[in-house]
Amino acid sequence: MxxxxxxxxxxxxxxIIRIGLVSIxxxxxxxxxxxxxxxxxxxxxxxxxxxxxxQRESLPFREIRDLERNFLDxxxxxxxxxxxxxALARDFDWLFVRHPDGSYTQRPGIFEGQPLPDGRRFxxxxxxxxPETPPTEDVKTRFVLSFVLSYKYGSVTKSRLFNVYxxxxxxxxxxHQAADIAKVFTxxxxxxxxxxxxxxxxxxxxxxxxxxxxxxxxxxxSNQAWMTTxxxxxTPDASGRHRILVCVDVLLDDLMRRLARPAIEGAYxxxxxxxxxxxxxxxxxxxxAIKESDGRASIRSLGLASEARLLPASAGLAPGQVxxxxxxxxxxxxxxxxxxxxILAIHYPRALMRPAILQNLAVVVAVGLLTLLVEIVxxxxxxxxxxxxxxxxxxxxxxxxxxxxxKQLEAKDLxxxxxxxxxxxxxxxxxxxxxxxxxxxxxxxxxxxxxxxxEAANHKLAAMSTTDGLTGIANRRRFDEALAEExxxxxRSGDYLTLAMVDVDWFKKYNDRYGHQSGDECLRQVxxxxxxxxxxxGDFVARYGGEEFALIACGTTxxxxxxxxxxxxxxxxxxxxxxxxxxxxxxxVSIGVACQVPMADQTPDSLLQEADAALYRAxxxxxxxxxxxx
Numbered sequence: 012m013x014x015x016x017x018x019x020x021x022x023x024x025x026x027i028i029r030i031g032l033v034s035i036x037x038x039x040x041x042x043x044x045x046x047x048x049x050x051x052x053x054x055x056x057x058x059x060x061x062x063x064x065x066q067r068e069s070l071p072f073r074e075i076r077d078l079e080r081n082f083l084d085x086x087x088x089x090x091x092x093x094x095x096x097x098a099l100a101r102d103f104d105w106l107f108v109r110h111p112d113g114s115y116t117q118r119p120g121i122f123e124g125q126p127l128p129d130g131r132r133f134x135x136x137x138x139x140x141x142p143e144t145p146p147t148e149d150v151k152t153r154f155v156l157s158f159v160l161s162y163k164y165g166s167v168t169k170s171r172l173f174n175v176y177x178x179x180x181x182x183x184x185x186x187h188q189a190a191d192i193a194k195v196f197t198x199x200x201x202x203x204x205x206x207x208x209x210x211x212x213x214x215x216x217x218x219x220x221x222x223x224x225x226x227x228x229x230x231x232x233s234n235q236a237w238m239t240t241x242x243x244x245x246t247p248d249a250s251g252r253h254r255i256l257v258c259v260d261v262l263l264d265d266l267m268r269r270l271a272r273p274a275i276e277g278a279y280x281x282x283x284x285x286x287x288x289x290x291x292x293x294x295x296x297x298x299x300a301i302k303e304s305d306g307r308a309s310i311r312s313l314g315l316a317s318e319a320r321l322l323p324a325s326a327g328l329a330p331g332q333v334x335x336x337x338x339x340x341x342x343x344x345x346x347x348x349x350x351x352x353x354i355l356a357i358h359y360p361r362a363l364m365r366p367a368i369l370q371n372l373a374v375v376v377a378v379g380l381l382t383l384l385v386e387i388v389x390x391x392x393x394x395x396x397x398x399x400x401x402x403x404x405x406x407x408x409x410x411x412x413x414x415x416x417x418k419q420l421e422a423k424d425l426x427x428x429x430x431x432x433x434x435x436x437x438x439x440x441x442x443x444x445x446x447x448x449x450x451x452x453x454x455x456x457x458x459x460x461x462x463x464x465x466e467a468a469n470h471k472l473a474a475m476s477t478t479d480g481l482t483g484i485a486n487r488r489r490f491d492e493a494l495a496e497e498x499x500x501x502x503r504s505g506d507y508l509t510l511a512m513v514d515v516d517w518f519k520k521y522n523d524r525y526g527h528q529s530g531d532e533c534l535r536q537v538x539x540x541x542x543x544x545x546x547x548x549g550d551f552v553a554r555y556g557g558e559e560f561a562l563i564a565c566g567t568t569x570x571x572x573x574x575x576x577x578x579x580x581x582x583x584x585x586x587x588x589x590x591x592x593x594x595x596x597x598x599x600v601s602i603g604v605a606c607q608v609p610m611a612d613q614t615p616d617s618l619l620q621e622a623d624a625a626l627y628r629a630x631x632x633x634x635x636x637x638x639x640x641x
Contacts, residue, residue, distance in 0.1 A: 049364050050342070050364060053275075053342060053359055053364065054335055054342060056275055057275065057278075057335065057342060057343075057344035057357055057359055058333055058335065058344055060273065060274045060275055060344070060357065061333045061344035061345075061346045061355060061357050062331075062333050062346065063274075064269075064273075064274070064346075064355060064357070065331065065333065065346040065347070065348045065349065065355050066331065066349070068266060068269075068348055068355070069330075069331075069348050069349040069350050069351065071171070071172075071261065072225075072241060072261070072348070072349070072350035072351050073349065073350050074168075074171070074172075075172065075241045075259045075261070075350075076223050076241070076243070076350050078164055078168065078172075078175070078259065079223060079241070079242070079243040079257045079258075079259065080243065081164070082160050082164055082175075082177065082257045083221065083243060083245050083255070083257060085160055085163075086156060086157070086160060086177075086245065086254075086255055086257075087245070089156055090152070090153070090156060090254070096152045099151070099152045099155040099156050099159075100148050100151045100152045100155070102155045102159075103146070103151035103152075103154065103155050105118075105127050105128065105129075106118060106121065106127070106133075106138075106155060106158060107138065107140070107154075110142075112142045112198060112199065113142030113143070113145070114139065114140055114141060114142040114198050115138070115139070115140035115146070115183075116137070116138060116139050116140070116193035117133075117136060117137055117138045117158075117185075117193060121133050121136060121137075122134070122135065122136060122137045122191045122193070133158070133159075133162045134166075135162070135165065135166065135169070135187050135188065135189065136158060136161065136162045136165075136185065136186070136187050137185075137186060137188075137190075137191040137192045137193045137194075138154075138158055138183070138184060138185035138186065138192070138193065139183075139184050139192055139193055139196050139204065140154065140181070140182070140183040140184070141181070141182035141183070141198060141204075141206065142198055143182075144181045144182065146181070146183075150179065150181050150183070153179050153183075153254055153255055154179055154181075154183045154185065156255075157177035157178075157179060157183070157185050157255055158177075158185035160177060160257075161175050161176055161177050161185050161186060161187045162187050164187075165186075165187025165188070166187060169187070172259055172261075173188065173238075173259070173260050173261065173262050174186055174187060174188030174189075174259065174260050175187050175188075175257070175258075175259055176188075176257075176258050176259075177255050177256065177257045177258070178206065178211075178212060178215075178255070178256050178258065179254070179255055179256075180216045180252070180253055180254070180256075182206045182207065182212075184196075184206060188260075210226040210227065210240070211226050211240040211242045211256070211258050212256070214226070214242070215242050215243075215244045215253070215256035215258070216244065216253050216256060218244045218247070218253070219247065219251070220246070220247075221243065221244060221245060221246040222243070222244075223241065223242065223243040223350070224241075224242055224243075224352075225239055225240070225241050225242075225351050225352055225353070226239055226240040226242070227239070227284065227290055227306045227307070228263060228292045228301075228306040229305060229306045230302050230305065230306065231260075236262050236263070236264050237262070237263040237264055237267065237306075238260050238261060238262055238263060239260075239261050239263060239292075240258050240259070240260050240261070241258070241259050241261055241351075242256055242257065242258040242259075243256070243257055243258075244256045263292065263293075266282075266293070267293050267298075270282055270293050270355075271293075271295060273357050275357070275359060277359065277360065277363040278357050278358060278359045278360075279295055279357075279358050280293065280295075280355065280356065280357050280358070281293060281294045281295075281318060281355075281356045281358065282294075282353055282354070282355050282356075283309070283310060283318075283353070283354050283356075284352050284353060284354070285325055285326065285328070285347065285352050285353070285354050286309075286352065287322070287326075288309040288310065288311045288312065289309050289310030289311060289318065289319070289321075289322050289325075289354075290306070290307065290308070290309045291308050291309055291310065291313070292306075292353060294315075294318075297313060297315075300313060310322060317338060317340065317341070318356070320336065320338055321336055321343060321345055321354075321356055324336045324345055325345050325347070325354040325356075328345065328346070328347035328354065329347060330347050330348070330349040330350065331346070331347065331349045332346065332347055333345065333346035333347075334346075339361075340360060340361060340362075341358045341359060341360050341361060342358075342359045342361065343356050343357065343358050343359070344356065344357045344359075476488065477489035477492075479538075479553070479554040481531055481534060481535065481554070482534055482535050482538035482554050483535075483538070484538050484541070484542060484552050484553060484554055484560075485551070485552065485553035485554070486553065486554055487553065487554070487555055487556055489553060490551075490553035490554075490555060490561055490563075493551045493553070493563060494510070494563060494615045494618075494619070495615055497549075497551070497563055497565060498609050498614075498615040498618070499609075500565075501565055501608075501609050502609040502610070502611070505608065506565060506608070507565075507606050507607065507608055508563070508564075508565055508606070508607055508608070508609055508618060509563070509564040509565070509604065509605070509606045510561065510562070510563055510564075510604070510605050510606075510618050510619065510621075510622045511561070511562040511564070511575075511576050511579075511602055511603070511604045511605075511622065512555065512559065512560075512561055512602070512603045512604075512622040512623060512625070512626040513537075513541065513559065513560040513561070513562065513579065513600050513601075513602050513626075514558060514559050514560075514600060514601050514602075514626055514629075514630065515533065515534070515537055515558035515559075515598065515599075515600055516593060516595075516598070516599045516600060516601055516630075516634040516635060517590065517592050517593045517634075518530065518533070518557075518558035520590075520592030520593070521533060521590050521592060521593075521598065523592075524591060524592055533588055533598055534554075534558065536586055536588065537560065537583055537586075537598070537600065538552070538554065538560065540579060540582045540583050540586070541560055541562060541579060543582070544562075544575060544578055544579045544582065545562055545564075545575075547564070549563075549564065549565040550562065550563070550564050550565075551563040551564075561622075562575075562576075562579075573604055573637055573639045576602045576604050576637040576639070577637050579600070579602065580599070580600055580602055580635065580636070580637055583598060583599060583600045584597060584598075584599050584635065586598060595635055599634060599635035600635070601626060601629035601630050601634045601635065601636060601637075601638075602625075602626065602629060602636075602637045602638070603622050603623065603624065603625030603626025603627065603628065603629050603637075603638050603640070604622065604625055604637060604638070604639040604640070605618050605619075605621030605622035605624075605625055605639075605640045606639070606640075607621070621640045622640075624640060625638040625639060625640040626638070
């Protein structure tokens with residue numbers, strides 16, 4: 012037997028193999044090369060950008076560190092001079108005034124720039140001193156020296172720094188800033204100043220060495236701005252006692268605005284403290300949580316899984332050091348801001364690399380399509396002679412067969428000599444006619460079989476559409492149909508028709524407290540009680556909606572026989588489902604019952620309205636009860 016060779020299949024197969032191999036190889040190479048080069052470029056940009064950013068953001072803190080070091084050096088030098096100490100102690104009475112409660116503030120006019128008797132001026136300087144510790148000569152000396160130095164350094168840096176102040180441990184607080192603290196702070200009432208509760212005061216005077224530190228960030232409502240305090244205590248004496256602490260409050264709003272716009276497009280920044288928990292200073296999606304927690308929100312407290320991966324890597328960073336951390340979703344540059352305990356992280360989503368890679372893949376696809384076009388031109392000539400012309404001959408023979416049923420086809424009418432698919436088709440054509448009837452009968456049989464299957468499926472779907480998926484009882488749609496059917500039936504018989512509406516008491520509180528899964532289970536158990544109670548022929552139970560159920564009963568007496576409703580209420584209470592939000596401490600139901608003899612001029616809605624009214628009364632009278640109307 013001569014083997015059949017399909018020219019079309021062979022040609023198309025070879026073309027597909029060639030184009031497929033070229034496209035796959037080129038795509039793989041393009042993807043790997045571009046992925047490697049683009050990621051390398053992103054990583055280099057992240058490192059450089061983060062290094063530049065942390066160095067830039069450290070400049071204000073470096074200036075503050077140097078200012079505070081010079082402040083303390085001046086303090087030590089002047090304090091060590093007995094002549095200067097005596098002069099400073101005498102200046103106390105020139106600068107400060109004592110109030111009836113024993114506290115001190117600067118004299119009136121000093122803050123506004125009025126000169127002292129010796130001509131010195133201290134504009135922008137204010138101070139307050141707590142009343143509980145009378146100032147000794149040493150306290151007066153240190154308090155005045157702090158006042159003078161705060162003015163010296165605050166006045167020359169006021170265009171760059173928000174304020175400069177030098178608290179003393181006896182709760183004296185001289186400060187150079189735009190606001191007069193003597194008009195803001197008092198030592199009585201609910202808003203009394205308790206300087207010892209401030210983080211800078213508590214940490215600074217408890218420090219064991221002259222080391223600068225930065226407090227956690229906090230929101231200053233008087234300035235409507237985020238702040239942190241950069242502070243340096245003096246060297247403690249042998250007993251661990253400090254003489255002074257120098258502080259500068261740093262406004263963070265400008266820093267946050269800069270962090271919100273990283274240099275690399277598409278990236279975003281986060282800033283947190285290297286304190287183990289990752290206390291947040293800036294996160295574009297969690298600033299409200301930071302504000303509401305008064306700056307205490309952290310990566311761990313907010314459960315930020317992606318940022319939590321950065322904590323181990325940031326723990327050992329030296330000031331100014333930047334490393335890259337790879338996660339499945341991002342490449343993150345993590346750097347320690349010099350002079351601070353702050354860690355800056357710049358996140359670059361890997362998804363941003365995909366467009367460039369896809370663009371290069373598109374070029375490869377275009378080349379593949381061009382190759383395919385060339386192959387089509389070649390195949391067209393082949394298929395014209397090997398396929399199209401034999402097919403045209405077969406089509407003409409088919410038309411001839413359709414035009415006259417009794418004409419016999421001759422061999423010359425069909426391309427039976429071809430040794431490919433066309434020849435097979437021609438040889439099979441002759442036996443096709445006798446197979447048509449058989450195929451038609453078989454098709455009709457299958458159509459009938461599928462029709463029966465479809466009808467069964469429709470019946471099943473109809474049953475599902477009238478059943479509540481949660482409780483397994485009838486749903487609202489089926490209830491409406493059942494109520495209308497019973498109304499018409501009872502109207503003919505003249506019997507009473509009873510409708511009870513059942514509502515689970517305080518169910519929203521139950522859902523909120525115990526969760527939706529417990530709420531669903533509660534509804535299923537209540538539905539089970541209703542099904543168990545409705546055992547008489549003609550009784551019908553349905554879920555009306557939410558936590559509401561309905562019970563239809565026929566043939567009851569004029570007084571509506573409320574015994575069934577009371578039995579249902581008691582059975583639900585006996586379930587003993589705990590409900591801490593209910594005064595009964597368990598799940599209960601309120602039931603409204605209505606009973607009517609249907610009349611021709613009425614509709615089922617009248618019975619439903621009466622049942623709803625009864626249910627409303629049951630709720631209004633305290634719930635867990637049955638109210639009957641009828």
